[in-house]
Amino acid sequence: MTRNPTIIGNILRGLGWFGLALFLITMFLSDFLAHAPAGMEFAGTELGPPSDAHPFGTDMLGRDVLSETLHGLAETGRLAMWAALVAIVLGGLFGAIAARLPRPLALTLRGLFGVLGTIPPLLLAIVIVGLTDHLFVAVAAGFGAAPLGFVRAFDRIDLHSAHSDYALATGIPSLSLLQRDLTYDFRHVFLTVIARALTAVTIIVSTASFLGFGAEPPARDLGLIIAAAKINHFTAWWTAVFPGLALILFILCARLAAGLEEGERA
Amino acid sequence: MKRFLARQLARLTIGLCGAVLVAVALSAITEPRPRNLPAYLLAVLDRLHHLAQGDLGHSAISGLPVLTELIQHLPPTLLLLVAGAGVALAAGLPLGILFAFGSLRRAAAPIMQIVTATPVFCAGLALAFGASEILHWPVGFASRTGLAASPEEALRLAVLPIATVGLAGAGAVQLALRRSAARSAAASFRGGLRRLGLGGFEIELFYVLPQIFAGLIASAGDIVLALVSAAVVAEWVFHRDGAADLFVKSVALADWNMTAVILFAVAALTIVASFLGRVLGFLLARGQTS
Numbered sequence: 001m002t003r004n005p006t007i008i009g010n011i012l013r014g015l016g017w018f019g020l021a022l023f024l025i026t027m028f029l030s031d032f033l034a035h036a037p038a039g040m041e042f043a044g045t046e047l048g049p050p051s052d053a054h055p056f057g058t059d060m061l062g063r064d065v066l067s068e069t070l071h072g073l074a075e076t077g078r079l080a081m082w083a084a085l086v087a088i089v090l091g092g093l094f095g096a097i098a099a100r101l102p103r104p105l106a107l108t109l110r111g112l113f114g115v116l117g118t119i120p121p122l123l124l125a126i127v128i129v130g131l132t133d134h135l136f137v138a139v140a141a142g143f144g145a146a147p148l149g150f151v152r153a154f155d156r157i158d159l160h161s162a163h164s165d166y167a168l169a170t171g172i173p174s175l176s177l178l179q180r181d182l183t184y185d186f187r188h189v190f191l192t193v194i195a196r197a198l199t200a201v202t203i204i205v206s207t208a209s210f211l212g213f214g215a216e217p218p219a220r221d222l223g224l225i226i227a228a229a230k231i232n233h234f235t236a237w238w239t240a241v242f243p244g245l246a247l248i249l250f251i252l253c254a255r256l257a258a259g260l261e262e263g264e265r266a
Numbered sequence: 267m268k269r270f271l272a273r274q275l276a277r278l279t280i281g282l283c284g285a286v287l288v289a290v291a292l293s294a295i296t297e298p299r300p301r302n303l304p305a306y307l308l309a310v311l312d313r314l315h316h317l318a319q320g321d322l323g324h325s326a327i328s329g330l331p332v333l334t335e336l337i338q339h340l341p342p343t344l345l346l347l348v349a350g351a352g353v354a355l356a357a358g359l360p361l362g363i364l365f366a367f368g369s370l371r372r373a374a375a376p377i378m379q380i381v382t383a384t385p386v387f388c389a390g391l392a393l394a395f396g397a398s399e400i401l402h403w404p405v406g407f408a409s410r411t412g413l414a415a416s417p418e419e420a421l422r423l424a425v426l427p428i429a430t431v432g433l434a435g436a437g438a439v440q441l442a443l444r445r446s447a448a449r450s451a452a453a454s455f456r457g458g459l460r461r462l463g464l465g466g467f468e469i470e471l472f473y474v475l476p477q478i479f480a481g482l483i484a485s486a487g488d489i490v491l492a493l494v495s496a497a498v499v500a501e502w503v504f505h506r507d508g509a510a511d512l513f514v515k516s517v518a519l520a521d522w523n524m525t526a527v528i529l530f531a532v533a534a535l536t537i538v539a540s541f542l543g544r545v546l547g548f549l550l551a552r553g554q555t556s
Binding site for chain 2: 111112114115116118119120121122123126127129130131199203206207210211212213223226230233234237240244247248251252255256260261262264265
């Protein structure tokens with residue numbers, strides 16, 4: 001699942017968590033750090049290039065891109081955190097619990113989530129948003145990422161381990177065994193699981209927003225900001241580049257924190 | 267061998283049946299929406315009955331049978347996927363080999379991490395910007411039509427989505443190759459073969475390489491999943507009129523019959539690719555050891 005911890009690996013992970021902490025502070029302070037309130041039009045001239053007054057320039061409605069990027073980052077982060085929670089509970093946690101359920105039920109659930117896992121998470125999230133509402137994009141992204149997490153957690157549980165056999169022989173209830181597994185096996189990877197989930201759902205949330213299935217104005221996340229900038233990003237590159245870089249940097253920090261290998265999907 | 271094949275066939279059958287059930291459950295949510303669980307279950311049964319008769323339903327947008335519509339839109343997407351897979355292999359194989367056996371990996375790791383952290387839509391827009399500003403190529407979403415004036419222009423319009431999908435797949439290919447190489451590096455047969463008098467080159471060429479490629483082929487499902495995800499975004503970004511683009515439009519306009527069929531096609535593609543990958547990988551590894 002993860003590489004053996006090396007000195008460089010640990011430094012990179014530390015950098016990733018440090019970056020995520022900085023992003024978290026920026027998200028909480030976005031209203032103070034931003035020059036203009038979210039969605040404020042005509043803060044400057046339309047499509048003005050980066051300048052002292054507007055370091056990231058302005059967009060087609062004269063909105064300050066720096067302020068919009070900060071507000072967008074806060075919105076993306078908020079959605080991603082909820083989505084990560086859903087993905088962890090419905091994926092990893094439920095997968096670990098399901099493996100301890102009576103075998104026919106456990107295998108049925110494993111089969112169902114296995115089938116859902118063959119559908120790209122983005123498509124699953126889009127369908128759920130389509131069936132419900134844009135407000136549920138975080139839940140949808142979490143649900144989209146959950147099947148693969150479920151399968152991974154389910155397969156990770158070794159029902160025939162020495163301690164499981166001992167528990168079975170001595171009559172220790174499955175619930176206690178599950179508690180033991182969650183406490184001892186998952187506590188070492190808990191932070192990794194959080195960072196991994198955050199990486200996966202941030203990509204899903206922002207892509208869903210880009211495709212029009214995520215945040216709705218006036219709340220604009222980075223995916224929606226980039227989608228709005230698409231129409232004139234050849235002539236006014238700054239409208240898409242800065243929000244895009246913020247998004248990539250956020251995902252990069254989450255990837256490093258999760259200890260993901262180069263090219264590895266979260 | 268027979269046991270392995272039987273198990274894989276069972277997995278394939280169960281997977282495809284599950285995908286059918288998921289698609290039917292989705293297509294049962296049509297207008298008027300069933301208001302309660304019994305009504306919904308009846309709608310699911312009704313859909314299954316129609317499916318058994320070969321009726322997959324009609325598109326709520328065009329009114330055409332969904333299968334007809336899918337057949338119209340599927341070829342460009344399949345072409346995009348096949349071409350993207352070609353790019354993914356062409357770029358991913360050398361990268362995987364270089365990263366697996368060379369010290370280049372450490373040097374290239376930061377770039378690879380940044381590339382992997384880039385969402386497909388950002389990569390697509392960046393490629394489009396580069397192609398338009400540096401190479402002065404036409405870009406599908408810039409012209410808003412996606413229609414080409416000449417074969418050369420059509421080729422240029424097709425290159426960007428293919429490159430976007432290919433790059434997404436290349437990451438998956440190099441990772442599968444690198445992991446497979448790492449597994450082979452730890453294999454115990456190397457020592458045994460060396461004691462039998464075989465040279466290092468022979469061992470690598472005739473024993474290790476097939477093992478590595480068997481591992482890569484066994485990861486076909488993961489690679490296809492990465493390619494399909496990228497194709498959805500690439501078609502939307504570059505205004506390609508394919509099945510993935512149709513999927514997004516169908517969900518937006520609540521055409522659940524169409525959505526269900528496309529979702530089934532995607533799931534079936536991944537399941538079949540996984541099955542073929544596992545079986546071919548197994549046969550390749552087995553043929554090499556026997």
